[in-house]
Each structure stands twice: as C-alpha cells, then as structure tokens.
Amino acid sequence: MSFRRWLLVALLGIVFLFGCSHGRTSFLNIRYQSHKEFPSLQQKIGRTLAALPLKDERKETLYIGLHTPYQGISSYFKSDPFPLEKAIEGSLSQVLSRHGVKTVGVSDWDGRPESLKGMDADSILMVEMKRLWIEGTASLFRTRVRTEVHFVIHLGVKREGKVFSKNVNVEKEMTVSRLTPGRAEQMINQVLTEIFDAFFSNPY
Secondary structure, three states, rough: OHHHHHHHHHHHHHHHHHHHHHEEEEEEEEEOOOOOOOOOOHHOOOOOEEOOOOEOOOOOOOEEEEEEEEOOEEEEEEEEEOOOOHHHHHHHHHHHHHHOEEEEOOOOOOOOOHHHHHHHEEEEEEEEEEEEEEEEEEEOOEEEEEEEEEEEEEEEEEOOOOEEEEEEEEEEEEEOOOOOOHHHHHHHHHHHHHHHHHHHHOOO
C-alpha cells in the first residue's frame, strides 16, 4: 500500500472514530403537563401573570441527559422543543391558560417588592433553572437511572406587595430493565409535573 493511500485510510479511520464517539442523540418532548385543578390559583396570583424568560443556569445547556449502555457508545438526550427553556415556558403558559390565568411576557424585573406597584399584571414569575438531567448507566441485566431537577422560583404578588421564593430540588433514583428515550421523557416530565403542581397548589 502506498504512503498516500495509507494516510488516507488512517485519516478516514480517525474521522469515523471521532464521529461515532459522541454517540447518537435522542430528542425528548419535554413539557409540564397537568390535569390537576388549582381552585385557589386565581385568588392567589390573579388573572394576569407577567412571566420573565426562564433563566437557564445549568452548566450543560446543550443536552439534558446521557445513557451509557452495558456495551457500546453512550447516547445523549436533547429537549424538543429546543432550547429547553422554550419547552418549559410553553407548557407553563398552556397549563395556566386552562385555569384562567393569562401569561404576558416581560423582559426584565429587578426582583424587588417595591417594583410590583408599577406593574400592569397581577403577579410576576421568574424561574431559575439550576439543574435538569437524567442519566442511565446499564449493567448486564438492568439500568440504574438518576433524575435531578432543581429550580428556584420567584413569585411577586402585587396585591400582597411581597416576593415569595421557593428552592425546589428533586432527586430520584430507580432501576429499570432498559432506559429508552420514551421512558426518559416520561421520567423528566413526571418530575416537572410534581414540581409545578405543588407550586401552583400552594404558590406562597
């Protein structure tokens, strides 16, 4: 084999190796979905809620999870819609709309109770996303899955003249026979539903 042909084969091998080392990416339909009733929600926060863009403060913002099989190359999970904050914001707005609360987008808020007086909305919501990650590590017959979701939620209520903050960190571990993208999607959405259902049931 000539040197040029050998070099070409070697380069193609390197490209193939690095191209496959990242594994494939599965898209998960991430959303907060709730069928729960919140009878006191309008009484607590009013009919109009100003919502700031969700602050994504995660260290890893491109992916939301990783699956490491017993053999083979790891695969990654990515949110759909993307970016992740878009998926969560959209589903929050839909759930609130079903309960008679209209969300209005705002670009800025200083977080101070004093600034609530000048708002057009009844309340204002700011959500900081510190962590959202699911990771499955497979052994011969089972896969250990760890899910972690961490939010800091700030709610300013004009009528109360106060800002209420909640630090919510949920960590779950379980063992499944196999972690599929559908199963990972279900696990993350379940945690999101638990967090926001609890919040809207008792926002302050």
